[in-house]
Amino acid sequence: MIKVVDLYKSFGTLEVLRGVSNEIHKGEVVCVIGPSGSGKSTFLRCLNLLEEPTSGEVFIDGVSLTEHGKDINKLRQKVGMVFQQFNLFPHMNVMENITLAPVKLKGMSKEEASEKAVMLLRKVGLPDKDYEYPNKLSGGQKQRVAIARALAMDPEIMLFDEPTSALDPEMVGEVLSAMKQLVVEGMTMVVVTHEMGFAREVGDRILFMDEGIIAEENSPEELFNNPKNERTRSFLSKVL
């Protein structure tokens, strides 16, 4: 579904990704862990071209993202993204946040899109917040609205960049359970996270990134219980 081939990314002279290759299959949940600054966010952001790779290729359903002449906006509709800082649109209420893109891009009527938004809000556990503005919501509620907003475009894959890192501890659970609901429904997901419990529980595969490469990759059981790489071991000993 997503294929990444030999991805390099530099910011000026700083080499952030130094040859990342991987393939993410339909229905798979891939968790990305690793120390801060190792390039996890940059890797994730290359998957929907929020960052332009310096070299290498990203294919979505066999179509190259980086090749010129492709309609990047169309391709991005297939890839939902959830940010650490939520990035809800503060001048729009919850309903408008969720319905904007489907109405503008999928030609949905307002009623259709609203019905769908109501369904999605119920799914993420926020049935009665349709007309609230984001600044009236808690962090956990904001992040669940952000998930609903991304789902409203019917993406084939969802990218999460540390979705719980900006939350107070008591709100982490509600966001993780909304994400687990997606896992149950078979959504393809790439999740950058520091929640090792979550990664171990729902991940089909764990990528450990360090200094711009995937230093180790394995099933959760193997990677957490039996890390092969010295750096993986030292990272895990610090976070577990």
Added chain:
Amino acid sequence: MIMKIIGKLSDEIFFNLIRENRYLHFVKGLGISIQLTFYAALIGGAIGLLIALARLTNNKVLSYFASKYVDIIRGTPVVVQLLIIYFAVFASVNMHRVAVASIAFGINSGAYVAELIRAGIQAVDKGQMEAARSLGLSYSQSMYHIIIPQAIKNILPGMGNEVISLWKETAIAGFIGLEDLMRGAEIVRGRTFSNYTPYLVIALIYFYITVMMTAALGKMERGMRKSD
């Protein structure tokens, strides 16, 4: 003593305002000054928007010229710009002086407005554009639906202040022979030989209108904060 002051005051008022209907110079001047401010604000707003967009594009040439425009306008006195535009640019065309001055003030104001707009857009969190683009919205859709509405809240207060500055800056329109409020005071003073009374009169008028505009601006800002 008090009688003497009152007597002097009423003389001044009589000579500077009432005799030969001299108040008409102030009324007519006020009209010109208001027109100049109004048209210059419109022209400045339009130029400012264009220059701001030019500065924010990825087009290096456009962005370079836009930034030079801002530098040059902000680096030279308005009165010099006004005279150059009047004598050099519009010398050969027979254009109404109000139009020429409005264009000159608009060109000047546009540079400041451009900076306001640019700063207002750049103050919108970067994550907003990323969230919009990640949903599949194009750059211009994201600007229109997400960035501009938020930027307007950052920009409006500064725009109000810009109009208030313009209002006061138009007092140099007499340099190209326009009979604005300032020039009106000078004409009256030339007749009455009063030391300063005509200037006091226009100072009051300038001040009163500034106070009204400031109050309107404050009301607008409070309204905007409520909708947050």
